[in-house]
Amino acid sequence: MTKDYSQLWESLGINLEKHDGLLTVLSDAYKNIYLSQENRPQGMKYFDFVISEVHGLRIEELYEAKKNKRKVIGTFCVYVPEELILAVDGIFVGLCAGAEIGFEEAEKYVPRNTCALIKAFMGFKLAGLCPYVEMTDLIVGETTCDGKKKAYEIFNDITKKMYVMEIPNMKNESDRILWLNEVEKFKIKLENLTGKKITLDNLKKAVNIVNEKRKALKRLSKLRAYDPVPISGLDALLVNQISFYDDPIRFTQKVNELCDELEERVKRGEGVFPKGKTRILIAGSPFAIPNWKLHAIIENSGAVVEESCVGSRNYRELTDEQFSTVEEGIQKIASRYLTIDCACFTPNSERIDNIKKLKKELNANGVIHYSLQFCTPYMMEAFKIEKLIDFPYMRIETDYSMEDFGQLKTRIEAFLETLQ
Amino acid sequence: MTKDYSQLWESLGINLEKHDGLLTVLSDAYKNIYLSQENRPQGMKYFDFVISEVHGLRIEELYEAKKNKRKVIGTFCVYVPEELILAVDGIFVGLCAGAEIGFEEAEKYVPRNTCALIKAFMGFKLAGLCPYVEMTDLIVGETTCDGKKKAYEIFNDITKKMYVMEIPNMKNESDRILWLNEVEKFKIKLENLTGKKITLDNLKKAVNIVNEKRKALKRLSKLRAYDPVPISGLDALLVNQISFYDDPIRFTQKVNELCDELEERVKRGEGVFPKGKTRILIAGSPFAIPNWKLHAIIENSGAVVEESCVGSRNYRELTDEQFSTVEEGIQKIASRYLTIDCACFTPNSERIDNIKKLKKELNANGVIHYSLQFCTPYMMEAFKIEKLIDFPYMRIETDYSMEDFGQLKTRIEAFLETLQ
Numbered sequence A, B: 001m002t003k004d005y006s007q008l009w010e011s012l013g014i015n016l017e018k019h020d021g022l023l024t025v026l027s028d029a030y031k032n033i034y035l036s037q038e039n040r041p042q043g044m045k046y047f048d049f050v051i052s053e054v055h056g057l058r059i060e061e062l063y064e065a066k067k068n069k070r071k072v073i074g075t076f077c078v079y080v081p082e083e084l085i086l087a088v089d090g091i092f093v094g095l096c097a098g099a100e101i102g103f104e105e106a107e108k109y110v111p112r113n114t115c116a117l118i119k120a121f122m123g124f125k126l127a128g129l130c131p132y133v134e135m136t137d138l139i140v141g142e143t144t145c146d147g148k149k150k151a152y153e154i155f156n157d158i159t160k161k162m163y164v165m166e167i168p169n170m171k172n173e174s175d176r177i178l179w180l181n182e183v184e185k186f187k188i189k190l191e192n193l194t195g196k197k198i199t200l201d202n203l204k205k206a207v208n209i210v211n212e213k214r215k216a217l218k219r220l221s222k223l224r225a226y227d228p229v230p231i232s233g234l235d236a237l238l239v240n241q242i243s244f245y246d247d248p249i250r251f252t253q254k255v256n257e258l259c260d261e262l263e264e265r266v267k268r269g270e271g272v273f274p275k276g277k278t279r280i281l282i283a284g285s286p287f288a289i290p291n292w293k294l295h296a297i298i299e300n301s302g303a304v305v306e307e308s309c310v311g312s313r314n315y316r317e318l319t320d321e322q323f324s325t326v327e328e329g330i331q332k333i334a335s336r337y338l339t340i341d342c343a344c345f346t347p348n349s350e351r352i353d354n355i356k357k358l359k360k361e362l363n364a365n366g367v368i369h370y371s372l373q374f375c376t377p378y379m380m381e382a383f384k385i386e387k388l389i390d391f392p393y394m395r396i397e398t399d400y401s402m403e404d405f406g407q408l409k410t411r412i413e414a415f416l417e418t419l420q
Helices: A006-011 A016-035 A044-052 A057-067 A082-087 A116-126 A131-135 A146-159 A173-194 A200-223 A233-242 A248-268 A293-300 A326-337 A349-361 A376-386 A405-419 B006-011 B016-035 B044-052 B057-067 B082-087 B116-126 B131-135 B146-159 B173-194 B200-223 B233-242 B248-268 B293-300 B326-337 B349-361 B376-386 B405-419
Strands: A072-075 A091-094 A138-142 A162-165 A279-284 A304-306 A366-372 A393-398 B072-075 B091-094 B138-142 B162-165 B279-284 B304-306 B366-372 B393-398
Touching (some): A006 A016, A016 A044, A044 A233, A044 A248, A057 A091, A082 A091, A082 A173, A082 A200, A116 A131, A116 A146, A138 A146, A138 A173, A146 A162, A146 B146, A146 B376, A162 A173, A173 A326, A173 B173, A200 A233, A200 A326, A233 A248, A233 A293, A279 A349, A293 A393, A293 A405, A349 A376, A366 A376, A376 A393, A376 B146, A393 A405, B006 B016, B006 B057, B016 B044, B016 B233, B044 B233, B057 B072, B057 B091, B057 B131, B072 B131, B082 B173, B082 B200, B091 B131, B116 B146, B138 B146, B138 B173, B146 B162, B162 B173, B200 B233, B200 B248, B200 B326, B233 B248, B233 B293, B233 B304, B279 B349, B279 B376, B293 B366, B293 B393, B293 B405, B349 B376, B366 B405, B376 B393, B393 B405
Parallel strands (some): A072 A138, A138 A162, A279 A304, B072 B091, B072 B138, B279 B304, B279 B366
């Protein structure tokens, strides 16, 4: 960290002692998992810096922005339209949800059999360890799963800041109408919150900013198809995770600089692993920062990791920028979000097609389907997909604890051996 | 059983040997839990008979009905509009979902961490032990929880008979429009399936039949408020469970006969337990037949059991019979179903109000909140309710196994002691 932020954290009600402990653990994990990698692209230095300042400089930026009357909107899901938040000059931040923090506190409010991501966002708040949640003016949830849908009710009792968008269960015509209506309501909510109107001009700019971010992430994803691969799966995961926290314009620029460097690597035939290594596509539940366990195991086991959930689901489709009224823009945005193949939909057959396509594009030898334990939508789809594909496939259910590390390592190594 | 149905079962592909085993276990459990009760109303004889013939005479009735071109529609939820099924002269049956049957088979298709109700309906089918599912022409699911929503996709791969109705996540205006549209689509589906049109006349008759059934169940519920209570919680639960299987006109008549008898008991001050016994309201997940574990523990521990889920959620509200076109009737039906306070909705604050009201009406001393394990919507609401009420309350999470019987008994007895 470049300076001491204790005063800022204290003003946010952060539990300083525990927070110091958390940052130490995070920093050690980062050193062991990330900084120990060999032959990393130079462009990762920026992302290393972002992580080292994840609760520091970025929080200070938000603090400064709030002094200038900008609003901070916390989210947990790729279904919250970032475009609208940017259009009212708001700041979009993913909230802390990726570590086993405050679970004891959380289990006083939600069942023990709740997925780790939900217990983490409850726990971070209850333990006073998430400066992001304290910075928010509004927290936007969505009805993507039973766990989040019902936990948001409880989280609202705690924070008094929740606003929940309804994601329908299907993608029929009446669902599209309902979802469009939700996006329109969200626009009004944001306008009332910020006192700023969404105009054709600011909406077009916002859509472009988010599209450029997604294009940069797609560019990064495509570069991962080369053999030897120019960037590790761990590093690519990190970039995707940071896309939910960082300033989008700066982030896009940094990802593109990274991609420029990776293109040079590809031209030189240079990679982070030897040519011909086994390649795995990971598909499933989201990996919130600092959830790096599975990727660390797979890459330490000698495989190249590809990614599917905090990754491609977030950037696969762009919003059509050809619109000439705000209403039309809102429609284009709503349509784009309904292309996301979240397991919350029934049926969700496009996801299987997307996995097959991604596996092919990235030249993966097999797929590891990852579900957070108790994440019913992805756990169930994992079974369904298994019966519908004809390539090597392994189902994993895990959480944020390290207790199953050894067991997962053994299972994954055995799976990788079958692919050689 | 009054006769040998082996030939009928065999024609349905039932696994005869295992099925005989199942019926023996069921019959023994029924003897131990039900027939051992003292001072039961005479009117329960009919329901004892129905249970003894649950896979026999009732299946034969369905078989005969199908010979007469009537269609059998299987369901799992109080959200499927029975009125429309009756209007096309269809037969509405709840499918087997209440016992730990075929779980090993089911766990090849759905995760181990799936609620017992879902594993049971998968398991009954996969083990070839549910004659009802084999009788169905259509199985109607609903998007009430992640588990069912996603399991129905898999169940459709197995049965090829699924039709899923979308239940929205909220109850706003756009949700009402979506749901009305779902009910209209279901009407068309049923008309196409049966070749019969829904007319004002048959719809009015059907609404009346279902309303009369609900009225009879409400009448039974009200009689349970008296002290001494004229019927046990176990028996009242059974009547509610049978409401999902039996012919609705015959069933209503038998419930009303039972209520006539109970009214006489009330006049005479006669009950199944001594006056002044502790009274418990059970609230939460559904109790599919033969899931009697919790009620058996509570009544054996000396408490009068009241009920809330297979019970009052199913009959609390009637459909307004004042309509003069089919469209208007469909609207009234759709509106009535959206009064159901299922935990699938967010927020679902009316449920807390309903629990408070029911507790008061039934003079209950405390509430036991029951959730099937991994039933996230009810598990989560159980925590929320706990923080919003000021009466004795206990949360229980369990499944269909008997492994936790002793532990539950100890916990419940301790809770009941605090109420005396």
